[in-house]
Amino acid sequence: MVTKEQIMLTAFDLFSEHGIKNVSMDDIAHNASISKRTLYELFEDKETLLTECINLSYTQMKLSMKHFESEPITALEVALLFYEELMRRPRWFNRKFYDDLKRYPKALQKTEDEKSRFLKKCIKLLSRGVKEGVFQPNINFEIVALLAKEQMKMVCPSKALSNHSVAEVSNTILYAFLRGISTEKGIAILDRYLLKYTQKQFV
Numbered sequence: 001m002v003t004k005e006q007i008m009l010t011a012f013d014l015f016s017e018h019g020i021k022n023v024s025m026d027d028i029a030h031n032a033s034i035s036k037r038t039l040y041e042l043f044e045d046k047e048t049l050l051t052e053c054i055n056l057s058y059t060q061m062k063l064s065m066k067h068f069e070s071e072p073i074t075a076l077e078v079a080l081l082f083y084e085e086l087m088r089r090p091r092w093f094n095r096k097f098y099d100d101l102k103r104y105p106k107a108l109q110k111t112e113d114e115k116s117r118f119l120k121k122c123i124k125l126l127s128r129g130v131k132e133g134v135f136q137p138n139i140n141f142e143i144v145a146l147l148a149k150e151q152m153k154m155v156c157p158s159k160a161l162s163n164h165s166v167a168e169v170s171n172t173i174l175y176a177f178l179r180g181i182s183t184e185k186g187i188a189i190l191d192r193y194l195l196k197y198t199q200k201q202f203v
Contacts, residue, residue, distance in 0.1 A: 014028060068082055129186070
């Protein structure tokens with residue numbers, strides 16, 4: 001039997017690949033191998049389904065963050081591992097998805113609410129990093145977190161960066177950004193991570 005979560009994951013993948021507007025409830029029911037009637041019994045309409053999909057995705061992200069924070073590692077390493085996990089979710093890197101999201105106010109508001117909560121989480125993590133000696137003190141981390149939030153909006157690189165993938169552009173920006181706010185201790189951790197990450201690319 002198909003679970004509600006499996007239906008949401010199927011729907012979210014379709015929304016991401018084709019855009020929200022181009023995916024009908026019929027398409028979702030067909031791809032989830034359920035009847036349209038069953039789908040409407042679970043979700044009032046497409047916007048309700050979309051909103052629950054977004055909620056599920058952020059819930060999964062929060063669980064990942066909580067897991068990394070429970071590990072005996074620094075805040076910098078938490079940030080790097082969480083970013084690596086985030087980049088495994090290609091559904092968040094489709095321009096069409098974000099363009100269509102503006103047509104669904106409830107889902108858009110849910111996204112903005114979750115981003116605001118995530119912003120506070122980033123500030124807390126950065127402050128923890130100062131105490132651990134991996135991030136420089138006397139930095140306005142609210143601005144730093146806002147910059148990270150703005151970077152997340154850059155779903156597609158501009159034409160000037162069209163020869164590079166979204167992942168490559170995002171990675172370069174993030175690593176340069178983290179290096180700029182890190183102490184010598186933090187930079188050493190970042191360099192070790194980058195070396196390990198580069199080696200994994202060639203395995």
